[in-house]
Amino acid sequence: MPYDRWHKSRPKDGESTCKEHGKVPTRDHGTGKRWQARWRNREDVQQTELFRTEVEARRHETKMRSGVDDGSYINPRAGEVRVSELALTWLKGHEHKNPRTYRRHKERILLHVVPTAVGKMRVKDVNASSLLDWLHDRRRLLESSTLRLVFDNLRAVFDLAVDDSLIHKNPRLAKSVQDAKPKRGGGGRADLTLTWEDTEKIRAELPDRYKALVDCGRGLGLRQGEIFGLSPEDIDWAHPDGAMVHVQRQVVHDGSFLVYALPKGGDDEDPKDRWVELTDDVAIPLREHMEKYPPVEVTRPWGSKGGSPVTARLIFYTREKTAIQSNWFNSYRWKPALASAGLIKPLEPDAKGRRWEKSRDVMMHALRHLYASMMINGGVDVYTLADRLGHADPAFTLRKYVHRVVGAGSKVRIAVRSAYTGAA
Template sequence: MGHVQDRWFTTVKDPNNPKKTVQQPTSRCGVGKRYRARVIGPDGGEISESFADGQDKAAQEWINTTEAKITLGIYEAPQASKKSKGMPDLKSFASDYVADHDMDEASREVLEMRFRKHIFPHLGEKPLDEINASALRSWDSKLRKDKLSDQYRHTLFMNLSAVLNAAVDDEVIDKNPCEGKSVKKPKPTKKKVVPWPAARVSAVRRGLPERFRVGTDLGAGLGMRQGECFGVAVEDIDREGREVHIVRQLKTVRNTLVFALPKNKKTRSVPLPDHVERTIDEHIERFPPIRITLPWETPDGPLVTVELIMTSMRGLPIRANDFDRNYWKPALVGAGVPAGRYENGMHDLRHLYASVLLDGGESIKTVSELLGHADPAFTLATYTHLIPENIPRTKGVIDGFLSQLRG
């Protein structure tokens, strides 16, 4: 027999009179459609339909009609019924979401790849309201069997959850199944940043071709990301102001190299240490900068020309994947440093920059600005364990304050 579930209220015993019951609001009270009518289909699976507040009689009539059709053998299969009413499947809805969402093209390309490789093969053909907790548990089980890391599974889960939240906002579905209590969200394993010792930086630097060694100084001495190192130009070096203006990065979008704003669309200026300036001058003398013209932000964007300080062996813009494979990882191996896919990249030079600043007493706010982070809270969460403790100073500060109270 079918039944109608009231998702806004649940019946519980009256605490003042155990022989009576009372209606108690649920966590969903007032959210989405109130009633869920359920019947058992011809294949033994559940068939359901949602109804708004005040439509409890309509929900019961739906049950009566649906059960009659099942008895007569004229019931239309659930998937066909939903598609005839325009219920989109995940693939079509998510594809539109990714295409329309406000993000840079490189991020859009990555998001498309994640859905194409790891989400659509398992869930793409399902109508959105058939993606339930059970389907999500099955999907995550397959991801674990594919030996995807906890971090990557967490990222995929959050990407899918964002799409399903959009479906809730559009009133296509009533709730996001990713938020179900029985769905165990993958938890990323947060590794503490361990700054490289100076000897490791020197060893890796020596292992690089001379043409690329300046990149280690840009990373460790200016806190640049890899794409920012490859995108820095002669005109960005402000010798009078003793600064370097980080205003672009070099990245690949749709297999095309482009110039773009730094991550988070945040330009910044960082102090130019004497050592880094000398290194840049020596590099420029040995490997003169080359004027490079590339589109801005997207493959069909406006063309921009700058004099790049770092270029490839053939005097072309540097592709990060080629650089990592052909030069960075061999340098790691030569220095006896693990060269895994996600460890000991050029980004570790940036961590070293941050750790040196913090050890020197710079504030989290200043370090966050110099690194170009979106939020100082992220900087604090990443590097809080590197902030030096000063217990004697803390004691002195408290003693000084309390002494004023004695007045």
Template sequence: MTVYDRWHKSRPKPGEPTCKEHRRVPTNVHGTGERWQVRWRDDRGEQRKRNFTKKSDAESFDAETKANIDKGVSLDMAAGRERVKDAAAKWRAHLLHRGSTSERMDRVFRLHVDPILGHLRMAQVRPSHIRAWVKDRSQVLAPSTLGVVYSNLASFFAAAVADRVISVSPCLGVRLPSAEERRQFIPTPEQVHILAESLPPRFAAVVYLAAGCGLRGGEVFGLELDQVDLKRREVDVSQQLVSVGGRSPYLGPPKTRTSMRTVELPEVVCSALAVHLKRFEPVEIEVDDETDPRNPRRRTARLLFTTNMLLPVHRSTWAHIWAPAARVAGIPKGTGLHVLRHYFATLLIHRGASVKTVQLALGHSTPTVTLNTYVGEWPEAQERTRALVDSALGRVPRMCPPT
């Protein structure tokens, strides 16, 4: 590696005219562009080069690049010149996300990242750009939503560092607006029953599966007849119905490994399901089955819940069905079926269930997820601590008088 002068020839031919000022032979690019150039071969053996206005900057870059190559941490300068929008698209294409998560990630970058940062080259992005982006997005996104969007952006730049596209993530040291603690809306038992009565009859049992068993919406709409055992009062949760843009709903694996579980059916849920199966006997419909990603197939399924047209329930279809019933029941606008899962969780907590019990019932990946979601629902730790100490130590004994 070395620093080259682009404006003058290092090996002039005999008789070539020299520059009077420097007594050197000028090149055909003399006086145009940046004068100093560093050339090197990257860790794949490909020729790279970069130009600088000042010789001192070129020499510093030359020394730094040589040291990085010696340590095996040289940067991919070609990738560093790629625009954020293009690099992010390639990164997302190689992520092992499920359909719904991949769709959400694409939407995050399309709406919130690409319009503001997408035109910048990867090596150009600085913490100041990210801070300006955070300030801009904080005007349109709630703090909690901004936190999720920012985590996706930070993951992208962290991957760029790992791939040696950039040396340091521009997201380091960037602060986000603090999110106000917001308690989940928990419906009353009366509201749960009103919801069931206000929905079309073919979906009434959906309410009790969510409120009485804690099933997610995708788990409810992905249930097949052979997964329900009313005699043993159990439901086998081994798949979910996935809705993504551009295709019909399909069967996929549950959200997490621990989401694959056997759920006990309370009497109220059993009764609701029995009535449902008597009135709306499942029929055979064709659906894509991707519960095993390595062996996707098209098969016949007997889903418990379908539309009037005997089709799987798409999330957009369900939104139109849910909204009128939610208004009648007094459920806040923008609150979906997941509110009944919160009802189930808080019911367990208030009746004394442990964090582990609630985690397994809900199919959360870890107890930490359960705690972070419902920590405010457990009794106050201080009150419990006082009660435990008082019950153990009892009354304070009479102290001996001083001698």
């Protein structure tokens, strides 16, 4: 039963009673909340919390005792920590992972969580309404893709709160919040943005030293940075199953500085390296390229600007025999080739210096989409395809990389007809 702080439970004979309640008052009479809920936690230590009414105190007391009995008990004071403090704790746990990924996490947490209203709240006080207000505020500052990444970081912070028994459930997972969260670009494109014919036109328009990049994209499914980091030592020509490419390195930016790094998402514990089949259709133009432009040794730091220097022989490099900088390549090699192929239109320079119309969907990454859809159309299962693309989740591969197959309707009819014919 809740304890009445304002009145003595065992008054002495002759003590005066208060006029309002007709009971003997304590020294706390009329100050603070009257009712105190009392219970013992899982360590059998008494806990207390104050309430305005007896009903509220009794309800809370019952809830706490039930939690102790069924194992779901969480100390009400555990959630007193501020979201910003917990976010920094979560961030510290990622400090020794991939340094570039850590910096992106840090930037998002420090800019869009710590200084916000949600960041200043106690963890236990954050609810769906708080997160909806936060979303509304951040939408005025961030593009949907960036906001989604920040929101994923915030979910991880509240997952930590649940794991540490600070709160019962993650408010980020509330249905109202899920309905309002930034959506992923329409669930994947229905149609390919570059066809095989388009890639042939682009290949023809690229400078000779960069033509084979197209083959590595559409024939191996590599990311741009993985192509730029490809070495002849990564190719096993004598593999028992046929020539294979070991994808174990990429050229990426650490700020404005080029570095070598593990494939996307990789770290020391899980490097995310993978093997991809190299067919003659890709091997022949790759060999021809290396005959014309022999691989050169290029030394770059590993992982970050201050990382240890690593030397690799690169198949693709600039005329100055340096690693290819993606921004430069996209602006001065890829987009001009797109324009010459009639796939984008050149524009007059504006205040931002843009020379081409928006072309995000037809950049080199579209070659990976073409590779993925060709594999599915050719009968490769999604689990194998996800492995070749370096995806941990095959569902992501289906959602983002597999597009509408030309003539799919007739294939459905043939499949059903074959099933019935076989059964008969």
